[in-house]
Amino acid sequence: MARRDNETVISVHGLRNSFGEQVVHDGLDVEVRRGEIFGVVGGSGTGKSVLMRSIIGLQVPDEGEITVFGESTIGREETEAVDIRKRWGVLFQGGALFSTLTVAENVQVPLREFYPHLDQSLLDEIAGYKVVMTGLSADAGPKYPAELSGGMRKRAGLARALALDPELLFLDEPTAGLDPIGAAAFDELIASLQKTMGLTVFLITHDLDTLYAICDRVAVLADQKVIAVGTIDELLALDHPWIQEYFKGPRGRAATATINRARQAENAASRTAETMPAGLGASD
Numbered sequence: 462m463a464r465r466d467n468e469t470v471i472s473v474h475g476l477r478n479s480f481g482e483q484v485v486h487d488g489l490d491v492e493v494r495r496g497e498i499f500g501v502v503g504g505s506g507t508g509k510s511v512l513m514r515s516i517i518g519l520q521v522p523d524e525g526e527i528t529v530f531g532e533s534t535i536g537r538e539e540t541e542a543v544d545i546r547k548r549w550g551v552l553f554q555g556g557a558l559f560s561t562l563t564v565a566e567n568v569q570v571p572l573r574e575f576y577p578h579l580d581q582s583l584l585d586e587i588a589g590y591k592v593v594m595t596g597l598s599a600d601a602g603p604k605y606p607a608e609l610s611g612g613m614r615k616r617a618g619l620a621r622a623l624a625l626d627p628e629l630l631f632l633d634e635p636t637a638g639l640d641p642i643g644a645a646a647f648d649e650l651i652a653s654l655q656k657t658m659g660l661t662v663f664l665i666t667h668d669l670d671t672l673y674a675i676c677d678r679v680a681v682l683a684d685q686k687v688i689a690v691g692t693i694d695e696l697l698a699l700d701h702p703w704i705q706e707y708f709k710g711p712r713g714r715a716a717t718a719t720i721n722r723a724r725q726a727e728n729a730a731s732r733t734a735e736t737m738p739a740g741l742g743a744s745d
């Protein structure tokens with residue numbers, strides 16, 4: 462399918478969600494464009510996961526309109542929404558793997574749900590491919606989630622989210638609980654899959670390094686709404702106290718320093734490449 466730049470993939474308008482007396486969202490608007498990695502940040506309990514659950518139809522809002530690929534996802538019967546659900550994959554917080562199934566069997570769950578007539582050898586082949594695609598070795602397939610490290614479980618959850626070759630990927634705090642090296646490797650994996658598969662990514666995170674490293678635009682949730690959307694540089698220019706505290710506090714400064722070092726190294730490398738005589742490029 463030809464890519465249409467700036468095409469809106471997710472559109473949320475006037476969203477209101479409440480639980481009893483607690484109003485989580487009120488008048489929330491947000492739009493996600495095709496092909497971007499769209500970060501969602503906000504303090505704990507500001508409703509990031511509830512927003513994601515609303516978009517994928519697991520939470521019926523009090524008010525508002527939500528469309529994905531131009532179709533409403535609110536109040537759709539499971540059977541009705543099959544055609545849209547096939548086009549997205551979801552990695553829930555913690556991976557949410559079935560503990561009694563192997564990694565390969567977990568990856569096969571959505572395949573069995575949407576394509577019940579696929580034969581077992583094809584299911585095994587697709588699952589094997591997805592497992593390797595997320596950086597796990599092929600021998601992770603027959604293992605149970607309890608036999609994997611936290612980072613491996615995330616990759617297994619990602620393999621399952623990618624089982625149907627989705628156009629849209631939802632990730633809820635994918636790097637939570639990973640050490641910094643594991644988290645950076647997971648960020649790289651997301652960025653590289655986004656490029657190779659042309660994915661649109663809706664990414665909830667608290668991880669400033671992830672925001673800096675891979676997000677094209679970031680939405681900030683506060684006061685029951687999305688209070689700002691933009692690149693990190695655009696957000697840094699705003700004087701909202703939470704945004705300033707979040708991006709310019711000690712952790713924000715550390716993430717800024719890391720990204721500046723990476724940019725400087727990239728610039729230096731490209732200057733070296735420009736001045737290098739032909740034929741002396743990187744060997745392959």
Ligand SMILES: Nc1ncnc2c1ncn2[C@@H]1O[C@H](COP(=O)(O)OP(=O)(O)OP(=O)(O)O)[C@@H](O)[C@H]1O
Pocket residue numbers: 480485503504505506507508509510511512
């Ligand atoms: N099913 C539910 N029933 C009652 N309250 C809920 C339910 N789901 C979410 N909430 C409440 O809605 C609020 C927002 O929850 P949500 O999980 O979306 O927050 P979050 O921004 O993702 O937080 P965190 O960053 O800590 O994961 C919380 O106060 C939570 O307790």
